[in-house]
Amino acid sequence: MLLKGLTWDHPRGLTPLVGGAPEYQRQRPHVTIHWDKRTLREFGEAPIEQYLDRYDLLIVDHPFVGFAARHDALVNLAPFLTAAEKERFIADSVGPSWKSYWYAGGLWALPIDAAAQVASYRPDLLAALSTAVPETLEQVIDLGRVARTTGRWIVVPACSTDAISLFFTLTANLGHPIPEETDVFVEETVAHEVLGRLHSLIALAHPKSLDWNPIDVYNFMTATSNGVYCPYGFGYSNYSRAGRSPRLKFTNAPAAGQPGGVGTILGGTGVAVSRRSSYAQEAIAYAKWLTTPQHQAGRYFQEGGQPASLAAWTDPEVDAAAGQFFSGTLLTLKMSYLRPRFDGFVRFFESAGIGINRCLRGTVDDVSLVRWLNRQYIQHRRPSKRSPEAEELV
Secondary structure, eight states: OEEEEEEESSHHHHHHHHHHHHHHHHHOTTOEEEEEEEOHHHHHHSOGGGGTTTOSEEEEOGGGHHHHHHHTOBOOOGGGSOHHHHHHHHHTBSTTHHHHTEETTEEOOEEEEOOBEEEEEOHHHHHHTTOOOOOBHHHHHHHHHHHHHTTOEEOOOOSHHHHHHHHHHHHHHTTOOOOSSOSSSSOHHHHHHHHHHHHHHHHHBOGGGGGOOHHHHHHHHHHSSOEEEEEEEEOOGGGGSTTOSSOOEEEOOOBSSSGGGTTOBBOOEEEEEBTTOTTHHHHHHHHHHHTSHHHIIIIIHHTTOOOOBHHHHTOHHHHHHTTTHHHHHHHHHHTOBOOOOOTTHHHHHHHHHHHHHHHHHTSSOHHHHHHHHHHHHHHHHSGGGOOGGGSOOO
16 A cells, blocks of 8 residues: 655655654555655645645645635544544644644644744854843844844845744734634734834845745855844754754744744644545554654654654753754744634735735835735635725735
C-alpha cells in the first residue's frame, strides 16, 4: 500500500516527514510512504481541491478548514478519535492549535506543527548596541533608530502574506481582535491606529522587508551582520538550534497594547486526509502516529520539525537543543489569536495582504485601503452581496 502525502517546501515541513517515514514503515511493513512538496506560497494560498485526487495526506494550515467543511474536501477526523484521544489532544495542544482545526462541528486535520508571530534577534549584535530585548513596540522603534546609527537594521517580514498577518496581530494585541462573525472587518479608528504603527515600523526597517517572508528575514539575519532584531515573524526553531552559527534567539513578541505578545496571529500546520483517498483508514492511523507526543518530541523534532505537542515544547532536552526557542516563545503561543476560517477567507486573506503591502509601500492611502478592506470582507464572507466597487483597490 502506497500512501502519498503533500507538504510544504522547507526543511521544517519536509524533512521530518521523510525522515520519520521509515520508523512508521517498520511498524507497518505493508505500508510505503512518499512525500512531495509545494512552495510556501502554494501552501498558503493554492486551492486544496486540486490535490485531492493525487494525495492521501495533505499538510494544511487552519484557514482552509472552512472550505473543507463546506465542500467535503477532507475527512472529518472527529469520529475516528476516541474520547481519550480527544482529551489527550486538548491537554497536549500548544495554545489554540488543536482548536484551530475544528470547524462547523468537524475536525479537519490533526495539529502537527505549532507557530505564531514571535520576536527574534542576534544576541551578539544586540549586545553590541548595549540595548535590551524590546518588550513594547515603542522600544522596537527606539531600537530601530539606534541600529540605523551603526549601519544595521531591524527587519520585518511584510510581503503580502505577512503584511495582513501583521495587521491581524496588531488589531488583536491592541484589544480589537477580528472575530469570525462580523460584517465590519475593522472599525476605521482601529485600522488607522494599526496602520500608523505599521508605517512607523516599516520606515525604520530594512528596505527589503516589504518583499520578504520570515524565511527570507532569518536567512538575512544569519547570513549577514546587518539584521539585529525582528519583532513579528512566524517562528522557525531551525534557526536557533545547536550547530548553527550564528544562531538566532527567539522570544515573545513585543506589545503594541497588551503585554506579553498577546494576540499574535496563530500559524502552524495540521495533517489532513483527502476525502478521495482509497486508503483513508491507514492514512488516519499514520496521521495519529505523526502527532503522538513521543514521535513529536523524538524523531519529528530531531529531523528538523517544529512540534505541535505541548509535551515536546516543554521537554527540557528538546528546548535546550533548540536554543530555548520553545520556552522563549511559549507565552505568545498560548495567547495567540485564531483568525477567521470561513469558506472564502483564504481568498480575502490573499487580496487583503496585497492591499496592505501596497499601502505600506505608499502607493495606496490609508483611508482608501480601510474602506476597501471592509467592502472586500463582505464580498468574501457573503458572496451574494458582491459590489462592483469592492473588486479592485485603486
